[in-house]
Structures are given as structure tokens and as C-alpha cells.
Amino acid sequence: MATNKTLLIIEREYMSRVKKKSFIVMTLLGPLIIALFYGLIIYFSIQGVSGTSDKIAVVNENKTITEKLKSNKNIQYEYVSKSLAEMKKSVKNSGYDYILYIPDFPLDKPEGVQILGEKQAGMNLSGRVSDHIEELIRNQKLKASGLKQADLDNLKSSVNISVKKIAETGAEEDSSAGASTIIAYVSGILMFIFIMLYGIQVMRGVIEEKTSRIIEVMISSVKPFQLMLGKIVGIALVGLTQFLLWIILTTAISTAVIKVFVSEDDMKQTTMVQNDGTKMTSAAAVKDSPFGDIQKSMANLEVGKIVVVFLFFFFGGYLFYSALYAAIGSAVDNETETQQFMMPVMMPLFLGYALSLSVVTNDPYGSIAFWLSMIPFTSPIAMMVRLPYGVPDWQLALSMVILVVGFIGTVWVASKIYRVGILMYGKKTNFKEMVKWFTYKN
Amino acid sequence: MLSVRNIVKQYASHRALDEVSLEVPEGKIFGLLGPNGAGKTSLIRIITQITGPDSGEVFFNGQRLNADHIAQIGYLPEERGLYKKMEIGEQVLYLAKLKGLSTQEATKRIKYWFEKLEMQDWWKKKVEDLSKGMQQKVQFVATVLHQPELIILDEPFSGFDPVNADIIKNEILELNKQGATFIFSTHRMESVEELCDHIALIHRSKKILDGSVGDIKSTYRSNTYWVEYEGTYSLNQADPIFSVLESQQLGNITRIKIQLRPGQTANQVLIALLPHVSIQRLDEVIPTMNDIFIEKVKNVN
16 A cells, blocks of 8 residues: 555656656757767867867077978978067968967077967967977987987887786786776766756655645645655656666767768778877877777776666665755745755765766775765765776675665655655745754654 | 544644544534634644644544545645646546545546536646636545545635635535535634534634534523514613613614523513514524634633
């Protein structure tokens, strides 16, 4: 009888949301937007290597460096004979993006190099130019010590490190820091979005029942706990439905999108540039190398395991937070009043999100990463971010157990606040009041 | 059928119910009266098991109140509403199923009630498309659909226009005739006189009065009468049968308000008056529930 009612509530909460137009639209558009987003990122990162180029006028007053800066696909150097002052005056109509000024400095003290332009040169550009000049100076120094041009060419090499992880069996597994990082980011962000999105839906649902005044009618038929649990589980199922549909649709669409954006020519070109060490700048090399490996190592990452663990942590993290959201919803009369209560609930989630994507991705085995992935406030996100780098089974299990204990705890606390809060109308609530409710009997 | 015994409900600094006991007789309409904030809603929430008492007990048909009784109670709260985005039919069906009805049985009964109250074509409508009065009709149907033995209505007529209020009133009387017991919480006295057999008056967390409406009224009779007559009768303050409280002259007609002296009857008054005047009217001044309510509450204050 009691479980029957909870099932009825779950059914209503689920059906009323899944049938909504906004759900259908989001489910269909979500993957399209995500796929488009990633498609564009991949597209631009490839275009970035082959596409845009800056035209730079070089005003060289340096007498010691004889070699000239070599243009590449991104930067076109053109030596001009005018002085810097003259160039400054005519920079607008000259057709150059920037002026590079190399003053006369001794080789062991290269100072005073400037890049000038109407736009400020980005970090990326100034970094590359500085790399190029450093290379010239190095070559000049090497030549001064007696090396010939042929020897210099011989010195060049391009190294592509393949990262391998040793599995427990001792066998090597292909792995890639790039792929792991991407998967860590994507699952961390997804987890954050899902917990926020659906946690807030629980809160809205509770507020809706309060403002529409149906709550008392409901509570005369079912226990507040049943109603709260039914709502939380019902909305969780909506989330899972959406997530699974997204996985299916995203896989289908992104495969198609990648095929459209990244034509075979581009792929070949990328590899070609990579092998042609002379044309390759060091910055571009780092950027490019993951893409070649990703597909290979994607297969090696246990995608199945990641999806299962994701579902577990989504459900656990969502239950943990949504119970708190339900308690907040029960304490207020409308959404504008939720602000003061939202902060303390959102903070740990934001913190977990921010730290996971910075600290944890940098050092997935460190102690901060460990603790973040154990504390139930942050573990759903932190663990998902750590997972692609490999997490010992005992840590995964411990984190799961703590999360389960955690959500039983929050559901228990929330239900005590909820059962009082939902029957309070027109009363401004504060934390003190909520603590008082918590101690009420029955 | 419902017996409330020594209920105490304490909120942090405020005692909502203080040793309240009542008996609701089977098949009657029981009025639960009291000013705002007296504790009526707290008591109803205990009967509907929304909250529990701190001490005291409630018995339903001789059994201690438990979760099985939820299906036998229908409750229309004062703060009532419906899901705004849900279709009416679906919504009533949902509420009925939560009370334990099967989909089939619930659908059948909803159709019956919708037809009876002329709301057949509302099934697919959403709450936001209905007027407030229409919504109240839907809520009433949802309250009585599972044929509860005890129906609790908290301010059922607020928001109804007179036509719909009348329809609902007749439905209440009909359900009552079929055996349903009602608890009727209100502070609108005129509906109490029309409907209630029994009342209890709650004020400041305490029950200060209860009993059948007839009994209560008769205890509040003060042997006061209005008399109108034509002719002349010398009114004397020392009259042995009655004392005169008020007198008015309306053309030929004299209207007086009298109070019988102890041991006298209205017949005695007539015997004294008849030889002198022609009597137009004689009736007893019976206090309305409203008067009793106000008097009782004032006395306590």
C-alpha cells in the first residue's frame, strides 16, 4: 500500500515531466548543441593550425643576427627597411597586422624586442614569435661556436611521446593524457550540470505544490516522506532518461558532425604537418598530438565502466543534493525567497566543480584529489574527473559507500524539515527556524 | 464514530490544542467552530494524520486512528489547490488512486460525479483554464470520490458563488443522508444553522462549548419574547408575570420585548393580555449561533 503510493507519485512526477514540450525539445536539442560545440572546437583547433595567419613587418636593427625569421602558416614575416618611427605612423594602411621591432642587442643579452599593433598581440602570438627569435639567437650562437648549417638542420627533431600505463597484468596499455583529460572534463561538467539542473527541478516541484496549495490535499493521502521520495526518484528517472537519450543521440550526431567538419584531407594534412618537423612549431605540436591518439586510447579507456560509475554517482550525488533542495523548497513560499538557502548548498557543488577541473586534473592521484573524491559534497564530480586516469578499486568502493551513507543522511534530515515546512504558509523562514522544525516530533 | 480524547498539540512556544476532547456521532454533520487561529486546523490535521498529537488519542469507529483509516476519510483543506499543468480528469484520477481506488473504479466514479455536477467536458481541461468556483467543484469531487465514511470540510463555501454553494450544500446533505459523517469547520455561522446537527466551539486552543445545536440553543434561551398587539394595556414594571425590556409604538401597534419572571410561561402572558388587547404576534427570542458564538468568545476574553 505504502510503496504503491510512492510508485504512483513517481509515475506522476516522471510522466508529467517527460510529456512536457520543454523536455522533448531539450532532449533533442541538447546533443545537437553539445555535438556542435565539440565539432566547432575540433574544427577551430585544426583551423588554428592551418588557417588564420598574421602578417608581421619586421624592423630589424640588429646587426649580429644574420639569419632571417622564417614565415610559417600562422605567421608571415616580412622584413622592411623603414625605421620603427616611420612604420608606427603608417601601420594603419600598411596591410600589416603587427610590427616586430628587434633592436640591436648583444647575443647574450636580448632585450627590447617589441610587438606593436592596433590590436594587442595575444599571448599565443607573442609566445610563438619569442620562440622563433630564441631559435635564431640559438642558431647564431651555435654557428659562432663553429657549427655549420647542415649540422644545425641535423639537430632538429620532433618527438611525440606515447604515454602508456602498465596494467595489473603487466601488459602495456595505450593511454593518452589528452583523452583522459577530455573525458574527465566532459563527465565532470555533465555531472555538475545534471545535479544542478535536476536538484533545482526538485526544489521547483516542491515550491509548485506549496504555491498551488495542493500539498495539504496530498498530505492527507500520503506521508510527506513518500511524497518527497516519490518526487526525488521520479525526477531522477527523468534525468536518467534524458542522459541515456543524450548519449545515444550525441554519439550518433557527433560521429556525423566530425565526419562533416573534419574531412579526410584535414586529417592527412594534420599528420603531414606533424611529421614535417621543420614546418612545425613547438606550440602547435603539443596541441595537435592528442587528436591522433584519442581514437586509439578511447577504446582502451573502459567506457562501459565510466558510464556505469557515472550513473551511480549521478544518482547518488543527485539524491544527496536533491534532498537538500527539497528541504529548501519546503521552507519557502516562492522561488525568490530561495536565495539565502541556495548559497550554502551550491557552494560545495561549485567548489567541487572548480577544484576538480583544476587541481584534480593536474594531480589525479594527490591527496586533495583523494579527499575531494571521498567527501560526498564533492565526490560525484571529483570521482568522475579522477576516473579516466585510473582509480584504485578500494577508493572507488569507499567513495560509493560514503556517498550512500551521505544521501541517506541528507534524505533523513531533509524529510524532517520538509514535513514541517510544506505546511507553513506566509512565514519568512530562516535557518534557526529550520533547525527548530528538525527537532519537532511527528 | 470519531472520538477525540484529551488532545494536546504544542508548537515551540504556542500551545495549539489544550486537552481537547470531542465526540462526533455517526451520520451527523458536526460543526467545528472557532475564530481564526483557535486551533481548528491543528485539530483537523491530527484527525487526518497529517500531524500527530503530543498527547491524547483519537479513535475511529472504536479503533485507534491508524494509516488504514486514511482511505475512509475525505479531507478538503482550507488551503486547497490542484496541479496547475495537469488535466482535470487525470488529476482527480491520480488523487483517487492515492486513496486506494483502482483505475477502473476511479474512472467510473469520476464520470458519475462529473455528469452529476455538469462538468463532463472538463476532463481534458487544465486547472489554469478553470475559474476558482470550477476548481472548487473539482476539489469537492476529489474529496468525496472514494466514498469516505468521514468527510472533513474546512471552510467549504469560501469562494463559491451562491448557485454553486447551493449545489454543493445539496450534495453534502445527500451524502449525509446516505450515511456519511461530516466535520464542518467554519466561522460562518449561517451555514452552521442550516447544516449542522452538532457543534463544538474551540477558542484559544480550548474547547469551550459542545453539544447538539438544539440543546445549545435551548440553554441559551432567556425566556424572552417579542409581543405585538393593538389596543392599550398599562405596562407596569412591577408586573408579576413579566418585565418589559423594550417597547415601541408603531402606529396603532405596540411592540414590546418582555422577559418572563421565573416560573411563568408564555400562556400566562397571553391570559393577562387577551382581555385588554388583540394580539398580533408572539414569538420567542431564540439566540442565533452567531450570538452564542460571539457571547461565548467574549466571555472567555
